[in-house]
Amino acid sequence: MPELPEVETIARNLATQLPGCQILAVEKLDWERMVETPSLPLFQSTLPGRCVQGVGRRAKWLLLLLDGGWTLALHLRMSGRVGVSGSNPSADRHTHLVLALDDGRRFLGFRDPRKFGRVRLLDAGGFTKLHTAYGPEPLSDQFRPADLAHILSTHHTRLKPLLLNQAVLAGLGNIYVDEALWLAGLHPLRCSTTLTFTEGSHLHAAIRSVLTAAIQRGGSTLRDYRDGYGERGHNQEYFSVYRRTGQPCPRCGTPIERIRVAQRGTHLCPVCQPAAPATHSPIHPSPPHSPHSH
DNA sequence: GGCATCCTGACC
DNA sequence: GGTCAGGATGCC
Known part of the structure; x- marks a missing residue:
C-alpha cells in the first residue's frame, strides 16, 4: 500500500493527535514477526510509560518520536493501516499491534491483513542508521x-x-x-x-x-x-x-x-512515453521483425 | 537483471 | 483453481 504520500498523510494526521500522549501499555501483539528489533521482551518492556513527542516520516517509514531517545518506526508495506481510535480495536483479527494511550480510552492500532508490515523500536543509533539507509527525500528543498x-x-x-x-x-x-x-x-x-x-x-x-x-x-x-x-x-x-x-x-x-x-x-501511454532506445551499443543489427505486431 | 518468498483476500 | 495486489529482501 502506502507510498510516500500515504505515509505522509498518516504522519500529519497523527501529529495532531499523538504528541503529548503517553503509551500506557502494549494492549495486543499477536504477530511477533512484525517486530524486527529489538527483542520482543525489550520491545514489550520499553514502550509502556513512553510519551510521544513528535511524529515524522522517513522514506515509507512512519516515525513516532518517543521520550528517552526512542523512536517507534512502522512500515505498512502493502496492506498496513495505522490509526487512533476511541475504542479498542483488539478484537479485529487483522489488527496485530494495539497500544493503549493515556488513561486507556484511546488506542493506536496497526492493522495488516497480509502481515507484511514491520515495526522497529530504535535507539538513537538505530534512528541514524534508518536515515542513512535511504536516498534523498524527493520533496526536500535539498533535492535539486x-x-x-x-x-x-x-x-x-x-x-x-x-x-x-x-x-x-x-x-x-x-x-x-x-x-x-x-x-x-x-x-x-x-x-x-x-x-x-x-x-x-x-x-x-x-x-x-x-x-x-x-x-x-x-x-x-x-x-x-x-x-x-x-x-x-x-x-x-x-x-x-x-x-x-x-x-x-x-x-x-x-x-x-x-x-x-x-x-x-x-x-x-505508448505515444507520450516513446519506447526505450537501445540501452547498449547495438552489437547486433536491428531485429528482423518489428516488436510491434499491429 | 529475474525469481521466489513473506501473507491474505478479492476477483474471474 | 489461478491471478492479482500499494513492498522489500535474498538468492542465483
Whole structure:
C-alpha cells in the first residue's frame, strides 16, 4: 500500500493527535514477526510509560518520536493501516499491534491483513542508521534537479527499477513511479544514462508534482489504505495511467498499455512515453521483425 | 537483471 | 483453481 504520500498523510494526521500522549501499555501483539528489533521482551518492556513527542516520516517509514531517545518506526508495506481510535480495536483479527494511550480510552492500532508490515523500536543509533539507509527525500528543498541528474548518470539502469529503489530515492512506489514517468513523458524501460539534462529536470519536476498533488488529496486508496482518522484518500480519482489499462491517455487519447517491469504491473501511454532506445551499443543489427505486431 | 518468498483476500 | 495486489529482501 502506502507510498510516500500515504505515509505522509498518516504522519500529519497523527501529529495532531499523538504528541503529548503517553503509551500506557502494549494492549495486543499477536504477530511477533512484525517486530524486527529489538527483542520482543525489550520491545514489550520499553514502550509502556513512553510519551510521544513528535511524529515524522522517513522514506515509507512512519516515525513516532518517543521520550528517552526512542523512536517507534512502522512500515505498512502493502496492506498496513495505522490509526487512533476511541475504542479498542483488539478484537479485529487483522489488527496485530494495539497500544493503549493515556488513561486507556484511546488506542493506536496497526492493522495488516497480509502481515507484511514491520515495526522497529530504535535507539538513537538505530534512528541514524534508518536515515542513512535511504536516498534523498524527493520533496526536500535539498533535492535539486542536479541531484536527480547525478542519480541518473551514476546508475546504468532502467528508469522504473531505479526509481523504485529506496536506497537511491526515498518514498516512490509502483503508483507514483508510473504516474511520474507518464507526466515526464518517459518510458519506464529507458536507461537512466540516456536521459538529457532537460529530460531529467522534467522527471524531477514530475516526481515532485505527482507526490505533492497526492498529499493534497490525502493519498490514494485502492483497497486497504486509510489515513490516520480511517478516511479514504481520493488521489486515485486523478490517476493518469495507474490501473487505467485500455482507457484513454488524458493527454493524447491513446489507450493506456500495461506491461510488466521488475515483476510489477506497469502502466504507460505508448505515444507520450516513446519506447526505450537501445540501452547498449547495438552489437547486433536491428531485429528482423518489428516488436510491434499491429 | 529475474525469481521466489513473506501473507491474505478479492476477483474471474 | 489461478491471478492479482500499494513492498522489500535474498538468492542465483
